[in-house]
Amino acid sequence: MKIRPPHSGVLLLILIGIVVSFYFLEQADAMLANPAVTSGWILLGSFVILCLYGARKKVPFLPIGKTATWLQLHLGFGVISTWLFLEHVGYRFPTGLFETHLYVLYSLLLISGFLGWLVMRALPETLRADGREVNPLRIPDELAGMVKKSDDCIAGLEPGELNPEILKGYFEVVRPYLCSGCGILPSRIHPEFGVPQSLIQRLQDYESPTVLFSSEPFLPVQRIVREKAVLDLHRVRQRWMRGWLFVHVPVTGVMVLMIILHVILVTAFKAGGAS
Amino acid sequence: MNTKPRGAFDSRTTRYLRPDRPYICGNSSQPCSSGPTGSGVCPHGEAGCFPRMSEGYLRKRVQRSLFLLFLGGLLITLATGGDEKGPFDQEFISPGPLSHFHSQFECSDCHSTDLNSWQGLLSSVWDGSGDNFASDGCLKCHDQGPHALSAHGISPEALRERSGLEGVAPFHDQTQCAVCHAEHGHGSHEVHLSDSRCQTCHQQQFESFVSGHPPFSEDYGNKPRTLSFSHSDHALRHFKTMPEFAPESCSGCHQLNETTGAMTVLPYEESCGQCHTEDIVKSEAVKFFALPMIFGLEEMKEEGMGVGDWPYIDILDLTPWTRRWYQSSGMDSEFSELMKLSELEGDEPGNPAKVREVQEFAMSIKRSFMKDMISDLRSWIGRLLPGEYSEWTSDELAQLSGQFPIALLVKMQERWFPDLDTELNRFDSGMPVDPQSQASEEEVTEEKPAVADSVVDEDDLLAGSEEDLLLDEEEDLLMDEGDLLAEDEDLLAESEEDLLLEEDDLLSGDLDQKQDADKEETIVQEHSLEETSVGRHWANLGGWYEEAGVVWYKPVQHADPFLKAWIEAEIRHGANEEISAEILSLLLADNAPGKCSKCHSGVSAEKGALNWNPAAREEKVRFSKFSHADHVFSDADLQCTSCHEPRESQSSSGHDWFPVKMESCTDCHGQEVADDCTLCHQYHVSPGIRKLKSASINIFRMTEED
Numbered sequence: 001m002k003i004r005p006p007h008s009g010v011l012l013l014i015l016i017g018i019v020v021s022f023y024f025l026e027q028a029d030a031m032l033a034n035p036a037v038t039s040g041w042i043l044l045g046s047f048v049i050l051c052l053y054g055a056r057k058k059v060p061f062l063p064i065g066k067t068a069t070w071l072q073l074h075l076g077f078g079v080i081s082t083w084l085f086l087e088h089v090g091y092r093f094p095t096g097l098f099e100t101h102l103y104v105l106y107s108l109l110l111i112s113g114f115l116g117w118l119v120m121r122a123l124p125e126t127l128r129a130d131g132r133e134v135n136p137l138r139i140p141d142e143l144a145g146m147v148k149k150s151d152d153c154i155a156g157l158e159p160g161e162l163n164p165e166i167l168k169g170y171f172e173v174v175r176p177y178l179c180s181g182c183g184i185l186p187s188r189i190h191p192e193f194g195v196p197q198s199l200i201q202r203l204q205d206y207e208s209p210t211v212l213f214s215s216e217p218f219l220p221v222q223r224i225v226r227e228k229a230v231l232d233l234h235r236v237r238q239r240w241m242r243g244w245l246f247v248h249v250p251v252t253g254v255m256v257l258m259i260i261l262h263v264i265l266v267t268a269f270k271a272g273g274a275s
Numbered sequence: 276m277n278t279k280p281r282g283a284f285d286s287r288t289t290r291y292l293r294p295d296r297p298y299i300c301g302n303s304s305q306p307c308s309s310g311p312t313g314s315g316v317c318p319h320g321e322a323g324c325f326p327r328m329s330e331g332y333l334r335k336r337v338q339r340s341l342f343l344l345f346l347g348g349l350l351i352t353l354a355t356g357g358d359e360k361g362p363f364d365q366e367f368i369s370p371g372p373l374s375h376f377h378s379q380f381e382c383s384d385c386h387s388t389d390l391n392s393w394q395g396l397l398s399s400v401w402d403g404s405g406d407n408f409a410s411d412g413c414l415k416c417h418d419q420g421p422h423a424l425s426a427h428g429i430s431p432e433a434l435r436e437r438s439g440l441e442g443v444a445p446f447h448d449q450t451q452c453a454v455c456h457a458e459h460g461h462g463s464h465e466v467h468l469s470d471s472r473c474q475t476c477h478q479q480q481f482e483s484f485v486s487g488h489p490p491f492s493e494d495y496g497n498k499p500r501t502l503s504f505s506h507s508d509h510a511l512r513h514f515k516t517m518p519e520f521a522p523e524s525c526s527g528c529h530q531l532n533e534t535t536g537a538m539t540v541l542p543y544e545e546s547c548g549q550c551h552t553e554d555i556v557k558s559e560a561v562k563f564f565a566l567p568m569i570f571g572l573e574e575m576k577e578e579g580m581g582v583g584d585w586p587y588i589d590i591l592d593l594t595p596w597t598r599r600w601y602q603s604s605g606m607d608s609e610f611s612e613l614m615k616l617s618e619l620e621g622d623e624p625g626n627p628a629k630v631r632e633v634q635e636f637a638m639s640i641k642r643s644f645m646k647d648m649i650s651d652l653r654s655w656i657g658r659l660l661p662g663e664y665s666e667w668t669s670d671e672l673a674q675l676s677g678q679f680p681i682a683l684l685v686k687m688q689e690r691w692f693p694d695l696d697t698e699l700n701r702f703d704s705g706m707p708v709d710p711q712s713q714a715s716e717e718e719v720t721e722e723k724p725a726v727a728d729s730v731v732d733e734d735d736l737l738a739g740s741e742e743d744l745l746l747d748e749e750e751d752l753l754m755d756e757g758d759l760l761a762e763d764e765d766l767l768a769e770s771e772e773d774l775l776l777e778e779d780d781l782l783s784g785d786l787d788q789k790q791d792a793d794k795e796e797t798i799v800q801e802h803s804l805e806e807t808s809v810g811r812h813w814a815n816l817g818g819w820y821e822e823a824g825v826v827w828y829k830p831v832q833h834a835d836p837f838l839k840a841w842i843e844a845e846i847r848h849g850a851n852e853e854i855s856a857e858i859l860s861l862l863l864a865d866n867a868p869g870k871c872s873k874c875h876s877g878v879s880a881e882k883g884a885l886n887w888n889p890a891a892r893e894e895k896v897r898f899s900k901f902s903h904a905d906h907v908f909s910d911a912d913l914q915c916t917s918c919h920e921p922r923e924s925q926s927s928s929g930h931d932w933f934p935v936k937m938e939s940c941t942d943c944h945g946q947e948v949a950d951d952c953t954l955c956h957q958y959h960v961s962p963g964i965r966k967l968k969s970a971s972i973n974i975f976r977m978t979e980e981d
Contacts, residue, residue, distance in 0.1 A: 029471045032454045095371030096459065136330075140299065242330060250338035254345045261349070265368055268396045269386065270405030271453035 007072050014076035039088040046081040078113050102258050109251045116244035123237045136238040146224050147178045153220040161217050169206030182232035194226045297332035301325040361391040370459040385412030410452040418966040424449040428961040429896055473952045496935030501877025501886045506931045507923050520550055525915045536902030540889040543833050560829035561868045565594050571622020580630050581709035582637035583698035586691040589823030593617040595857040596659050603658040604643035610636045638702050652676050661855050662848035674840035683819050830869035838869045846885050896960040
């Protein structure tokens with residue numbers, strides 16, 4: 001896994017963010033302010049900055065820096081906000097019901113973000129390892145092409161060229177496989193035939209896989225099945241690369257709601273400080 | 276950089292799927308180029324497919340659904356959270372359980388009730404007022420005194436004086452409790468007090484305890500003593516002569532109070548009492564009540580201004596209690612000069628006015644004594660107390676009375692004023708108090724019936740009714756008849772019995788007289804009441820007695836309740852009264868009864884100090900703390916003398932120990948002495964820090980209706 005070195009400007013900005021946060025926390029402590037309140041406001045500020053990354057993606061046409069830079073900023077503030085979050089909660093698990101919800105959701109947000117970062121760092125490399133680079137949005141189109149190509153191969157065969165059992169197996173097992181989705185977990189690939197194990201097991205009811213995959217007329221179809229298996233793996237990994245966003249983004253929206261309520265309650269019940 | 280567009284950004288003309296389209300073709304094997312509409316409908320109608328949501332659109336839908344789900348859930352939770360629907364009734368928004376001590380409180384006990392409505396809550400946020408109840412909730416129970424919110428909980432002026440910053444204006448800033456104290460934690464009460472918080476005010480910063488910390492004060496470790504005790508005298512002198520009483524170690528007299536962490540002195544009986552009990556029992560008695568001596572009683576009697584019986588007082592010294600008794604018995608102010616005297620001169624020839632004054636004063640004393648006898652112990656002791664009678668509780672009065680026995684009061688009356696009532700009656704009737712005074716017996720006998728008749732007449736007038744008159748007449752008539760009959764019987768009885776007796780006398784009279792005389796001579800004079808044990812001799816184990824015309828109290832034991840109660844009463848309620856000062860000088864003198872002040876230096880009339888207990892911490896502000904419990908080990912190398920170094924002669928402050936040095940800490944802890952200020956220092960220095968206004972705590976959750 002390769003980690004891209006952070007942009008120096010972003011790194012500087014993050015460092016400044018940490019120093020300023022430290023300064024405010026120390027100052028607040030020295031001014032007898034409630035440390036949880038101080039860290040809470042700074043945390044809210046960092047949360048807003050983190051949300052700005054999502055907003056930035058909605059307006060790609062604006063000349064406000066590259067998305068990659070914004071991503072680095074997002075990651076940096078993600079790290080800062082993790083520390084601020086722990087400071088805010090006093091390095092303990094809350095006991096109130098509402099605060100527990102907040103804690104769990106924010107933890108989920110941070111963990112999903114961190115996992116997303118890991119996935120985004122680790123998987124692209126594996127996607128390139130087989131020499132293919134596939135735009136995930138083009139995969140359905142590619143799959144449609146494969147099905148068509150495979151059907152053409154079968155249609156182009158002479159009558160009697162293929163065993164009827166094999167043909168039956170093609171229409172009942174292979175073609176549905178080519179049209180099927182990829183799921184969320186990668187299939188186990190048979191080391192000899194390069195096709196999913198599950199497919200071979202199902203084909204055994206029609207013809208021996210050894211016979212099937214050594215049949216000359218079936219070879220083009222086998223190649224297409226192999227390509228589908230590779231594409232499925234790509235697709236599963238692509239799903240992983242985007243799947244964490246199904247947690248990260250919706251939880252962010254809910255967090256906005258929860259944080260607003262939290263701020264209202266905390267401000268309303270503020271019991272005064274030093275004067 | 277290549278600025279050439281990669282192609283038209285139009286999903287409708289490209290064969291690839293585009294993220295800006297919410298739906299994609301449902302036919303994954305052969306997606307049609309036209310694709311579904313924006314609302315997810317296939318243009319081929321029934322012959323077409325079921326379009327699927329694109330990944331981005333699905334994510335957006337999930338996000339929106341989750342958001343609405345949470346919002347809905349939140350609103351439902353708040354709407355159904357409690358009966359009253361107010362924020363205080365919402366378990367959901369409660370930040371957590373209260374600590375054990377506060378667990379029974381309602382929200383409104385500590386928070387403003389304005390916040391118990393959503394409208395009030397939002398307006399509090401809008402105007403930024405917050406919970407305006409602030410620290411009032413805490414101070415309802417926690418009695419922190421008038422300067423609770425001032426720095427260190429003491430008055431700004433006192434703090435400035437203590438800090439020595441005379442030229443600096445007092446620090447009037449207020450700090451709310453919630454600045455450092457947090458509730459709704461994990462069932463425990465949290466305190467946020469860091470070094471940097473201390474340094475908000477304490478600007479003099481230093482590296483650590485071993486580097487830059489101000490040195491200990493010159494009396495550190497030697498707290499003000501409440502007992503006058505010389506370790507060196509005992510160790511070097513007394514215990515050498517009486518080794519059987521010498522303790523083996525410090526723990527022979529001291530023990531650790533594990534609760535407070537303080538090192539205390541063992542109870543008197545286990546420490547000092549082993550040697551010093553006799554000192555108390557053998558100490559002098561308190562001369563409690565004594566009347567003035569009157570000289571010239573005979574002359575006064577002859578002048579017709581006698582005072583009747585008056586005790587002979589051996590010790591001519593009026594006690595302060597007697598003077599207070601004069602004052603509170605309502606004696607006329609014209610006797611103010613006589614009230615100061617222990618000797619009254621009644622034999623001043625040619626000065627009848629003076630003699631008359633002495634007589635009237637003496638009779639006033641007798642009248643007050645009479646009042647006491649027909650009253651009760653509570654009233655009697657009440658007249659001897661400083662301050663208002665209503666200030667005293669029954670317990671205090673019981674101790675102050677020393678359970679003075681009625682038998683002693685009766686004995687006093689029998690010995691001092693045997694004819695008290697008769698004398699007072701005669702005096703109040705305008706007659707000479709002494710029957711055999713200047714006026715002759717005849718005059719007295721002539722006057723007496725007249726007085727008696729007049730008294731009867733007055734009674735009759737008071738009785739006054741006609742029935743009484745009729746009854747009197749009837750009874751008189753009956754009595755007259757009875758008298759006549761009785762006279763006849765007497766005559767008969769006298770004649771018969773006398774005759775018989777005369778005969779008997781003649782026969783035996785002479786013989787009996789002779790025999791009786793012989794018997795009297797044979798009685799052995801073995802028993803005599805002339806030498807019975809009285810006064811001081813009888814009361815050698817303590818208690819009340821009367822001797823030489825004076826009432827005494829002898830201390831019974833250590834911490835004698837009577838003496839202790841009087842010392843406390845005079846210090847607390849005397850208010851610089853002259854008599855109080857005199858009583859205290861009597862009770863707290865070096866050789867005073869009970870010898871209290873020999874050891875109890877914590878009790879002082881001059882300082883108004885009343886601290887008997889050597890273990891009791893003096894009620895004063897404390898900025899630092901130390902727990903012996905954390906430092907006393909069974910390690911032989913770590914003895915008391917590791918920190919407390921004895922000195923052979925006492926210091927000016929009465930200590931026979933050198934002050935504890937900083938090296939005592941670093942010798943063990945080295946450089947690892949924690950740099951946390953609060954390890955040794957405390958913010959709340961008020962002695963009332965642990966006090967609770969218990970009446971404010973509604974333990975049983977009683978409502979006003981209850």
